[in-house]
Amino acid sequence: MIRVALPQHLRTLARVDGDVELDVDGPVTLGAVLDALERRYPVLEGAIRDHATRRRRAFVRFFACETDFSHEPPETPLPPAVAAGAEPLLIVGALAGG
Amino acid sequence: MSGVRVLVGTRKGAFILTADGARRTWDVSGPHFGGWEMYHLKGSPADPNRIYASQSSGWFGQIIQRSSDGGKTWEVPGGETMPQPDDPPRTGSNKFVYDTSADTGKPLTTHQWYDGTQHPWEFKRVWHLEPSVSDPDTVYAGVEDAALFRSTDGCRSWHELAGLRGHGSGPQWAPGAGGLCLHTILLDPTNRDRMFLAISAAGAFRTDDGGTTWTAINRGLRSQHIPDPTAEVGHCVHRLAMHRSRPNVLFMQKHWDVMRSDDAGGSWHEVSGNLPSDFGFVIDVHAHEPETVYVVPITSDSEHYPPDGKLRVYRSRSGGNDWEALTNGLPQRDCYVNVLRDAMSVDGLDPCGVYFGTTGGQVYGSADAGDSWAPIVRDLPAVLSVEVQTLT
Numbered sequence: 001m002i003r004v005a006l007p008q009h010l011r012t013l014a015r016v017d018g019d020v021e022l023d024v025d026g027p028v029t030l031g032a033v034l035d036a037l038e039r040r041y042p043v044l045e046g047a048i049r050d051h052a053t054r055r056r057r058a059f060v061r062f063f064a065c066e067t068d069f070s071h072e073p074p075e076t077p078l079p080p081a082v083a084a085g086a087e088p089l090l091i092v093g094a095l096a097g098g
Numbered sequence: 099m100s101g102v103r104v105l106v107g108t109r110k111g112a113f114i115l116t117a118d119g120a121r122r123t124w125d126v127s128g129p130h131f132g133g134w135e136m137y138h139l140k141g142s143p144a145d146p147n148r149i150y151a152s153q154s155s156g157w158f159g160q161i162i163q164r165s166s167d168g169g170k171t172w173e174v175p176g177g178e179t180m181p182q183p184d185d186p187p188r189t190g191s192n193k194f195v196y197d198t199s200a201d202t203g204k205p206l207t208t209h210q211w212y213d214g215t216q217h218p219w220e221f222k223r224v225w226h227l228e229p230s231v232s233d234p235d236t237v238y239a240g241v242e243d244a245a246l247f248r249s250t251d252g253c254r255s256w257h258e259l260a261g262l263r264g265h266g267s268g269p270q271w272a273p274g275a276g277g278l279c280l281h282t283i284l285l286d287p288t289n290r291d292r293m294f295l296a297i298s299a300a301g302a303f304r305t306d307d308g309g310t311t312w313t314a315i316n317r318g319l320r321s322q323h324i325p326d327p328t329a330e331v332g333h334c335v336h337r338l339a340m341h342r343s344r345p346n347v348l349f350m351q352k353h354w355d356v357m358r359s360d361d362a363g364g365s366w367h368e369v370s371g372n373l374p375s376d377f378g379f380v381i382d383v384h385a386h387e388p389e390t391v392y393v394v395p396i397t398s399d400s401e402h403y404p405p406d407g408k409l410r411v412y413r414s415r416s417g418g419n420d421w422e423a424l425t426n427g428l429p430q431r432d433c434y435v436n437v438l439r440d441a442m443s444v445d446g447l448d449p450c451g452v453y454f455g456t457t458g459g460q461v462y463g464s465a466d467a468g469d470s471w472a473p474i475v476r477d478l479p480a481v482l483s484v485e486v487q488t489l490t
Binding site: 007009010013014015040041042043045046047048050051052057059060093094 | 133134155156157158159160161174176177178179191192193194195221
């Protein structure tokens with residue numbers, strides 16, 4: 001079971017409290033977790049990655065185990081602690097604006 | 099018992115203001131979608147309990163919300179949580195993808211950027227939602243970068259009416275200060291194949307075949323800020339308005355100039371008359387008097403606040419040229435708010451109610467066609483849009 005921590009606005013949008021728990025088939029990569037998240041919560045499609053390009057939205061960042069995965073390609077494996085469900089993948093809204 | 103429901107979009111959420119037909123005591127609900135930019139909310143003329151809302155964020159993009167109970171509860175059409183992890187994927191809700199098909203081809207154009215270079219179309223947000231007059235599940239969306247989309251399934255899916263960008267003049271369209279936005283959609287209530295729209299800064303357009311092909315309707319406009327002041331396109335039209343009983347007569351608040359057309363946009367003439375400034379954003383028409391028009395003059399294109407610090411609505415009872423200042427109940431000193439293009443609306447009661455919202459967070463209402471005004475709310479976030487539903 002993979003855990004994903006969403007920013008507050010996306011929790012509200014997906015109507016979830018706390019971390020999201022997901023099953024991911026195959027290797028636990030950044031792209032596979034995001035695919036599973038959007039499949040379970042279609043409302044998040046386009047809110048994290050652009051609908052057309054599938055690229056990360058500019059003001060969204062990905063962190064796990066104190067490592068920045070924001071600029072890594074989708075096939076990047078996430079740390080074993082994330083794959084084991086001990087640590088969450090953090091999806092974070094960049095600090096900007098007012 | 100009649101009543102009104104005022105739908106207010108702000109920079110930080112949506113608010114719904116309701117009153118009975120007297121329009122003296124108001125109930126305020128909200129913020130709905132707190133923290134999000136709510137560019138526009140509008141109810142279906144065919145089913146007043148059906149309301150659509152454009153919710154957007156620089157972080158998380160565009161969301162379309164839908165209510166089927168008059169704004170008490172909301173859902174994202176097509177965005178329901180999947181009960182099982184291996185359920186088949188849904189068609190993407192909130193998905194606005196420009197038509198790039200080989201068949202249409204022409205939408206593969208670029209538009210003009212601020213510096214005059216060409217720039218590809220990039221979807222940013224929905225500025226305006228216009229539900230069909232007859233079908234609650236059909237909605238038009240005006241978006242930035244300027245294009246027109248239509249949903250026929252209650253906003254679960256969207257398809258571009260690509261003939262607009264296929265008009266061929268796209269490379270001459272340029273963004274205004276607010277972006278290259280399609281902000282006005284007027285549906286002709288007597289002719290389902292005809293609609294009007296406006297784009298900043300491209301101008302006004304009309305279709306007579308349900309959106310397949312479009313004609314630029316800007317003859318008579320004069321804009322000093324473009325190389326050819328009378329060009330076919332490139333005009334910064336801020337807003338169009340019509341009276342439903344007379345859809346061939348259009349009123350326009352352009353960047354500068356208040357304009358009128360008596361031939362469905364075939365030609366325009368200026369009706370700014372005695373206004374203290376003919377720069378502004380909003381324009382609307384009285385619900386029962388097709389020649390009674392309202393505007394809110396703004397000082398200039400670089401000073402987006404009322405002249406002399408006095409918030410004045412101007413009313414013409416003659417279709418333009420002769421304007422009277424309406425000041426009763428509005429601040430007449432030290433007022434430096436703006437009234438944005440989608441932030442004025444009228445109700446259908448008698449006397450006609452008129453409403454507008456400001457960037458200072460006030461929503462003013464008049465239950466006597468503008469003779470007197472009172473704030474319904476004073477301290478909302480900056481108001482982006484105001485729409486009114488008349489409930490019977």
